[in-house]
Amino acid sequence: MIDLQAHIRLSKEDAAKYAILPGDPGRIDHIKTFLTESKELAYNREMRSVSGYYKGLKVLAVSTGMGGASTGIAVEELHNIGVKYMIRIGSCGGLDPRMKFGDLLIVNGAVRDEGASKAYIDSIYPAIPDTELLISVLEAANECKVPFFIGKARSHDSFYIDNEEEISKYWSGKGIMGSDMETAALFTIGALRGVKTASILNTVVEYEGNLAEEINGYVDGEASMKLGEKNEILLALEAFVKEENKINNKRRGYYE
Numbered sequence: 217m218i219d220l221q222a223h224i225r226l227s228k229e230d231a232a233k234y235a236i237l238p239g240d241p242g243r244i245d246h247i248k249t250f251l252t253e254s255k256e257l258a259y260n261r262e263m264r265s266v267s268g269y270y271k272g273l274k275v276l277a278v279s280t281g282m283g284g285a286s287t288g289i290a291v292e293e294l295h296n297i298g299v300k301y302m303i304r305i306g307s308c309g310g311l312d313p314r315m316k317f318g319d320l321l322i323v324n325g326a327v328r329d330e331g332a333s334k335a336y337i338d339s340i341y342p343a344i345p346d347t348e349l350l351i352s353v354l355e356a357a358n359e360c361k362v363p364f365f366i367g368k369a370r371s372h373d374s375f376y377i378d379n380e381e382e383i384s385k386y387w388s389g390k391g392i393m394g395s396d397m398e399t400a401a402l403f404t405i406g407a408l409r410g411v412k413t414a415s416i417l418n419t420v421v422e423y424e425g426n427l428a429e430e431i432n433g434y435v436d437g438e439a440s441m442k443l444g445e446k447n448e449i450l451l452a453l454e455a456f457v458k459e460e461n462k463i464n465n466k467r468r469g470y471y472e
């Protein structure tokens with residue numbers, strides 16, 4: 217019997233150990249340019265999936281849609297079919313004034329200011345990436361000479377609430393570097409399910425910039441943000457190759 221998952225519309229036969237997770241289904245087209253033998257698998261609601269090979273390693277690319285609730289469903293269903301490693305390649309708003317268009321934020325922890333992760337576990341539970349996968353992402357960035365920031369993000373559910381500016385200022389003042397909508401749910405639900413996760417975010421809104429105008433710039437293909445997107449895809453795929461080599465050479469940590 218084929219155990220077709222209800223939303224991603226994939227079964228164990230489609231699985232790979234590694235999955236790269238953009239929010240936007242359109243970003244899958246960009247990921248495909250990095251892969252050989254790419255194959256469209258399913259496209260249901262906001263969840264579009266492709267399989268392919270990067271340097272001989274089989275990977276899946278699956279879009280999560282926007283927000284923690286949708287991401288949680290994708291994480292659960294990918295886990296059900298056997299995916300073990302997931303790296304989000306997303307876009308974010310900069311909360312640190314140094315972050316300019318196309319700059320990458322490699323996330324080392326996320327404020328759980330969204331509902332999905334709280335539905336699973338009390339908000340004192342930390343939203344952090346898998347340490348060794350994070351190290352592989354950092355190694356990949358150094359080797360590929362891709363500049364990056366590393367720091368905390370805030371994941372939120374709202375976009376246009378009246379006091380958004382005030383909230384952004386508050387978290388910026390606490391040293392949080394970027395805001396997105398999915399990282400906290402990915403880290404929390406992934407950890408609870410034993411999935412190794414990481415998140416790389418491409419700055420598409422600068423701190424105190426015009427949210428709608430700048431996101432429109434990203435959608436219209438503005439060059440610096442496209443480069444950021446290319447770099448985050450590269451780092452995620454290179455990190456998977458590193459993980460696979462570490463596993464094969466028994467160099468991964470004690471909890472592997």
Ligand SMILES: O=P(O)(O)O[C@H]1O[C@H](CO)[C@@H](O)[C@H]1O
Binds near residue numbers: 306397431
């Ligand atoms: O570009 P993605 O990965 O969707 O990420 C960001 O963009 C969307 C909002 O514009 C939210 O999903 C946010 O987290």
Ligand SMILES: O=c1cc[nH]c(=O)[nH]1
Binds near residue numbers: 397427
């Ligand atoms: O503030 C922002 C900007 C982009 N994407 C988000 O999720 N939040």
